[in-house]
Amino acid sequence: MIHKVQRYDLKRKKVLELYEKYYLGDLSLKNVMFGYKEQDIARMLENIVFIKLKRDNYQIHIGKLGDLEIDFIAEKSNEKIYIKVSYLLQSGSTIKREYRALEKIKDNYPK
Numbered sequence: 001m002i003h004k005v006q007r008y009d010l011k012r013k014k015v016l017e018l019y020e021k022y023y024l025g026d027l028s029l030k031n032v033m034f035g036y037k038e039q040d041i042a043r044m045l046e047n048i049v050f051i052k053l054k055r056d057n058y059q060i061h062i063g064k065l066g067d068l069e070i071d072f073i074a075e076k077s078n079e080k081i082y083i084k085v086s087y088l089l090q091s092g093s094t095i096k097r098e099y100r101a102l103e104k105i106k107d108n109y110p111k
Helices: 027-034 038-055 092-104
Strands: 002-005 007-009 021-024 059-065 068-076 079-083
Touching: 002 038, 002 059, 021 027, 021 038, 027 038, 038 059, 038 068, 059 092, 068 092
Parallel strands: 007 059
Antiparallel strands: 002 021, 059 068, 068 079
């Protein structure tokens, strides 16, 4: 029902023991328990992406690169992808913030 996802430090190349995130296996449980709130759409989208990655059998981590975060590092076989999830990209500053972490990753895996 609830999935814990650990953070992975891209610089030090290790899983961190703190600051993991939790995702629901079924978002309807959240809506039943706490009701639907429009301001939760961004978090719900992130949860939906998590569920899709999980169903596609990816090993999933949250990426940390200095003080920046990559929503998901998804790996299976020899495949790795970096994913940022954003509901709205309304301003230049939001776009810059969302893409900055991905631009700092120096490998050639899809982002």
